[in-house]
Amino acid sequence: MKLDIILTAQEVYPQKVKGKTVIVIDVLRATSVMTTALANGAHQIIPVLYPEEAFALQKKIGKENVILGGERNAIPIEGFDFGNSPFSYPPEIIKDKTLIITTTNGTRAIINSRSASQLLIGSFLNDQAIIEAVKKQEEVVIVASGSNNLFTLEDSLCAGKIAHQLQGLVDTDLSDAAIAMAHLYEQNKNNLHALASQGQHFKRLKKLGATKDLEYCFQSNITKVIPTYTHEGTLVCL
Amino acid sequence: MKLDIILTAQEVYPQKVKGKTVIVIDVLRATSVMTTALANGAHQIIPVLYPEEAFALQKKIGKENVILGGERNAIPIEGFDFGNSPFSYPPEIIKDKTLIITTTNGTRAIINSRSASQLLIGSFLNDQAIIEAVKKQEEVVIVASGSNNLFTLEDSLCAGKIAHQLQGLVDTDLSDAAIAMAHLYEQNKNNLHALASQGQHFKRLKKLGATKDLEYCFQSNITKVIPTYTHEGTLVCL
Numbered sequence: 457m458k459l460d461i462i463l464t465a466q467e468v469y470p471q472k473v474k475g476k477t478v479i480v481i482d483v484l485r486a487t488s489v490m491t492t493a494l495a496n497g498a499h500q501i502i503p504v505l506y507p508e509e510a511f512a513l514q515k516k517i518g519k520e521n522v523i524l525g526g527e528r529n530a531i532p533i534e535g536f537d538f539g540n541s542p543f544s545y546p547p548e549i550i551k552d553k554t555l556i557i558t559t560t561n562g563t564r565a566i567i568n569s570r571s572a573s574q575l576l577i578g579s580f581l582n583d584q585a586i587i588e589a590v591k592k593q594e595e596v597v598i599v600a601s602g603s604n605n606l607f608t609l610e611d612s613l614c615a616g617k618i619a620h621q622l623q624g625l626v627d628t629d630l631s632d633a634a635i636a637m638a639h640l641y642e643q644n645k646n647n648l649h650a651l652a653s654q655g656q657h658f659k660r661l662k663k664l665g666a667t668k669d670l671e672y673c674f675q676s677n678i679t680k681v682i683p684t685y686t687h688e689g690t691l692v693c694l
Numbered sequence: 695m696k697l698d699i700i701l702t703a704q705e706v707y708p709q710k711v712k713g714k715t716v717i718v719i720d721v722l723r724a725t726s727v728m729t730t731a732l733a734n735g736a737h738q739i740i741p742v743l744y745p746e747e748a749f750a751l752q753k754k755i756g757k758e759n760v761i762l763g764g765e766r767n768a769i770p771i772e773g774f775d776f777g778n779s780p781f782s783y784p785p786e787i788i789k790d791k792t793l794i795i796t797t798t799n800g801t802r803a804i805i806n807s808r809s810a811s812q813l814l815i816g817s818f819l820n821d822q823a824i825i826e827a828v829k830k831q832e833e834v835v836i837v838a839s840g841s842n843n844l845f846t847l848e849d850s851l852c853a854g855k856i857a858h859q860l861q862g863l864v865d866t867d868l869s870d871a872a873i874a875m876a877h878l879y880e881q882n883k884n885n886l887h888a889l890a891s892q893g894q895h896f897k898r899l900k901k902l903g904a905t906k907d908l909e910y911c912f913q914s915n916i917t918k919v920i921p922t923y924t925h926e927g928t929l930v931c932l
Contacts, residue, residue, distance in 0.1 A: 463701060463845060463871075464705070466705070467702070467843075606869065606871070607869075607870050607874070608870050609870045609873060630892075631845075632844065632846050632893045632895075635847060635892055635893070636845065636850060636874075639881070639882065640874055640877060643877070644877065644881075651873075651877070654868075654870075654873055656869065656870055
């Protein structure tokens with residue numbers, strides 16, 4: 457398997473992802489929220505770039521079965537139903553609903569990766585299911601979305617974990633970035649939360665009071681659900 | 695000290711470097727060559743983006759005191775005097791000469807970083823001099839140039855080494871990328887050449903027969919010379 461890691465959403469270009477299996481990761485918190493919402497029974501998720509698109513789409517689909525979620529710079533968006541905490545999307549809220557979501561980094565990474573042959577949404581929450589799903593692919597690209605066009609520790613460590621574990625399962629040919637992040641994960645795996653907690657985005661969320669989210673999003677393998685991007689621009693269970 | 699590492703030349707934007715002390719690193723081989731050429735007595739170095747610029751500048755300055763050096767994709771450029779091996783620039787060749795140089799990644803990183811308040815050229819060869827030169831600065835950005843817009847192990851490990859050693863000397867506030875690379879360096883410092891030798895660009899140079907260069911460029915602290923960028927667009931000794 458050829459395995460690359462792209463270290464920010466901004467560096468995703470069609471030629472890097474076209475025709476490949478792509479895993480988009482935004483641990484804090486977009487892809488953790490998406491995975492949680494589908495695991496809790498959401499009918500589908502529609503990622504959009506701008507709040508205006510979300511409002512227009514809600515109008516088109518009808519308010520009844522639609523929930524608007526997301527953030528800008530970790531702050532909920534005015535007029536939206538919920539922000540970007542996974543705890544805002546329990547089954548009693550999200551079951552059978554369409555979640556329209558826009559976030560600063562994760563949704564951009566997904567939309568930039570649309571030319572992939574298969575586009576999967578990953579996080580620590582579904583890491584083992586992701587590994588199982590991609591292990592027979594020939595070319596895999598993991599997008600560590602980062603925050604505001606910057607590298608983040610939590611996304612790179614999650615990408616490194618997947619790369620490192622794939623190395624143990626199949627023959628791999630890793631890019632320099634994948635080698636670096638697989639090492640970084642492996643050498644810090646017993647200390648992952650402590651290392652990630654030094655990150656700028658992590659510290660900002662902590663300051664905003666998202667302590668529960670910061671624990672939740674680092675849990676490994678709590679669901680087998682993998683959101684996958686469809687030709688219709690929606691995310692559904694793989 | 696606020697300390698950031700930018701992981702490819704492509705991600706250098708004026709707002710990330712303007713008014714800051716910037717260290718540009720391209721271990722294999724642009725910044726190792728520049729440092730070597732000045733250490734061996736070159737009068738000045740002029741980095742340019744394109745071979746055509748190099749020929750035009752040579753015509754303007756006069757052939758007598760000018761040497762054209764550089765590469766495209768690690769291959770010497772037709773009509774140039776030398777390629778991108780540090781061994782092409784011994785004192786008997788380079789002393790008192792102007793070296794006009796264009797390379798695939800390093801010269802682009804330098805030119806993208808021109809809005810820095812101070813722009814220094816770093817490599818393993820002058821790593822300790824670089825640390826000494828910047829340790830009292832308030833904002834330092836290290837640019838790991840990478841190769842063809844991709845992250846490379848050798849540049850990131852060199853950047854990580856400087857970040858890690860600065861952490862030991864002064865109070866530092868590191869970006870996520872700087873934390874990651876400082877850890878990667880520290881956890882692999884006894885194994886640096888072996889780790890870097892897994893890199894794509896390293897392997898390509900080895901295949902092209904540049905084995906001597908690959909040993910030379912990983913030597914630490916063999917010179918105190920630091921090339922620094924002037925308002926005239928030249929590199930001279932700091």
